[in-house]
Amino acid sequence: xxxxRLQIVETIVxxxxxxxxxxxxxxxxxxxxxxxxxxxxxxxxxxxxxxxFIIIMGIVALTAIWSIEKQKLMIFISSVxxxxxxxxxxxxxxxxxxxxxLILFFNHPMKIGDHIKVLEKDFIIEGKINDITFFFxxxxxxxxxxxxxxxxxxLQKNIAVSHPExxxxxxxxxxxxxxxxxxxxx
Numbered sequence: 722x723x724x725x726r727l728q729i730v731e732t733i734v735x736x737x738x739x740x741x742x743x744x745x746x747x748x749x750x751x752x753x754x755x756x757x758x759x760x761x762x763x764x765x766x767x768x769x770x771x772x773x774f775i776i777i778m779g780i781v782a783l784t785a786i787w788s789i790e791k792q793k794l795m796i797f798i799s800s801v802x803x804x805x806x807x808x809x810x811x812x813x814x815x816x817x818x819x820x821x822x823l824i825l826f827f828n829h830p831m832k833i834g835d836h837i838k839v840l841e842k843d844f845i846i847e848g849k850i851n852d853i854t855f856f857f858x859x860x861x862x863x864x865x866x867x868x869x870x871x872x873x874x875x876l877q878k879n880i881a882v883s884h885p886e887x888x889x890x891x892x893x894x895x896x897x898x899x900x901x902x903x904x905x906x907x
Contacts, residue, residue, distance in 0.1 A: 821872035
């Protein structure tokens with residue numbers, strides 16, 4: 722027991738760090754969810770992917786702490802990665818869309834309810850964002866058509882975002898507001 726005391730303490734520290742990191746990431750995801758009005762389903766998917774990354778990092782740390790034979794571990798990891806690589810070669814677009822979905826979740830200024838215009842050389846797609854999922858952005862056009870755009874395309878193309886609450890009313894004159902009469906505006 723005495724010989725494993727250091728490894729046990731290090732394992733406890735790693736487990737505490739995993740719990741703390743999961744809490745911080747969950748807090749960050751909830752904050753982003755409220756800020757951009759994302760669906761609960763999207764929060765769950767993002768949390769699952771982030772938890773997977775945290776668990777993988779925890780397993781790597783624990784194997785280093787317990788000094789598992791590196792040669793056997795590397796053979797196992799390379800075998801698993803080879804199988805996964807072969808399985809995902811045909812599905813590279815799925816990985817690109819999942820990664821793009823994470824980037825859109827945390828860094829893109831568009832949110833549900835915004836009007837966007839995808840600026841393409843040959844055609845322009847325009848509509849209101851109904852939902853942003855892990856794979857697609859769902860738009861509703863002015864003609865009532867439902868359009869889905871892959872997340873990876875949203876990151877590759879130029880997007881014009883219009884926030885409906887920030888668009889001025891066309892009936893008001895510049896320098897005036899809806900609540901004040903023109904004579905009250907300074």
